[in-house]
Amino acid sequence: MKSLILSCGGSPEPLIFCINDYNPDFICFLCSNDSIDIANDIAKTCNLSDNQFTLKVVENHESLEDSFAKSREIINELKKEHSSVHVDFTGGTKPMVAGLVLAAIGENCTYSYIGSQNSQSRDKNGLGVVQDGFELIKNQRDPYDVFAVLEFEKGMDFFNKYQFEAAKFNFKQASEKLELDESREIAELLTYIMDVYDSWDKFNNLYNKKPIKTAFYNIVSKIEESKTLKEYFVENYPKFYHQLKLNHEFLEIKISRKGLIKMDDVKYYLPDLLNNAYRRIEEGKYDDAVARLYRSIELIAQVGLTDKGIIKSRVLADNKEFKIDLNKISQLDNFEVKTFIYELFEYERAIQYGKSHFGIGSDKSFQLLSKFDVEYATDYLNDKELKTNIGSRNGSILAHGLNPISKKKANKLYSQVLSYSKRAFPDLEKYMSMSEFPKFE
16 A cells, blocks of 8 residues: 655645656645645546545644644554555645655655756746646655664664664664765774674673774774775764774773783773773663672772782783782792781692682782781771672672662762772773773764
8 A cells, every 4th residue: 555645735736747657545635724625626636535535734834843743643644554655745835845854754755856857847937836747756765764864873872872782783774775885884884883892891802803902903094094984083073083092092001912911901901890880880780880890899909919919920811810829929028918828718728739829709809908008908898888888789689689789879889999999000090081982972
């Protein structure tokens, strides 16, 4: 079933021509109070029965708002019962035409306009109405389809909300729809960008088996080397591009040439993890955020222990867990540190099984740090409020309980963990700023 919407003005001939050419199953005339009789005359001339057409009246034909509202009403009604909706915007007042076109954008309608065969086909020296017999249907394309406007807007909105898979899907749709090489180049790069950020958000150091910083280098290089891409990002989204380059700089610092973790890299995982936790708070995923904040607390201690030079470096190079290196402990002069470690159950087990390293939990890591006279470690051990908030994590459904975490608790814990993180890593805020994900504005 094909339906046709005609904006109806004072000239019936072009509309009659359109009806005869398109041969719809059903017609809806968008009329003003002054053009109702003209629409009925057109229906009579085209031998339309009462069930083949309807009239919808815009009360104020000089109102864009009224014309848009009535047009949307018509389109929604027709789409329920007809497989296709064709819009011809030849007749009617300018607000009626504009309202109809705006309402049809993005609704999978087809368009046409009754033009003339040439300039001599119009009266008033080629500027007036098309003369009878010289009409020519000029099919139009929805500009939102031509430029994939909705796909771009949805893709950017999804990215801003950290919905990377959905963003990637929309930009991929855009690239498949676009015909202009320049526009397709932009959409294809944006698809790639979405995929890379999706990988980083999942803590992947590697992307396509290479360090993820290589992917960012490729992105920046493509933009710098392409006039189309550079103009697009620099002119339309300069803040996004600036932050993307900062992200690249951060990853160059954080990730080694082969994507392995070096001892000096450990502290850079803290700003990255905190940013990831805050993104989950922005999404309203408070349990996910608290799980990351819980890991951040442990990482604070591990950053401190790494600074003290007692972490087994080979273990980090293999991207495994943090382990205390017994050989490095034996070389220390600090009596309190040695005594504390020698009394640990984990130490006894390591000696029993002939191991050169062992792991310890978060609290014991802070206790060990306090033996090095690290002030923030001592403060952490005495921070009852923080311990209470951490305890709420244990009742979370993502830990050991069945209760959801509230926004208030997630934000409070984030603030507390951030405070300790700054003390463990004085340059934290600088690198949090560098590793913050960009947004399309």
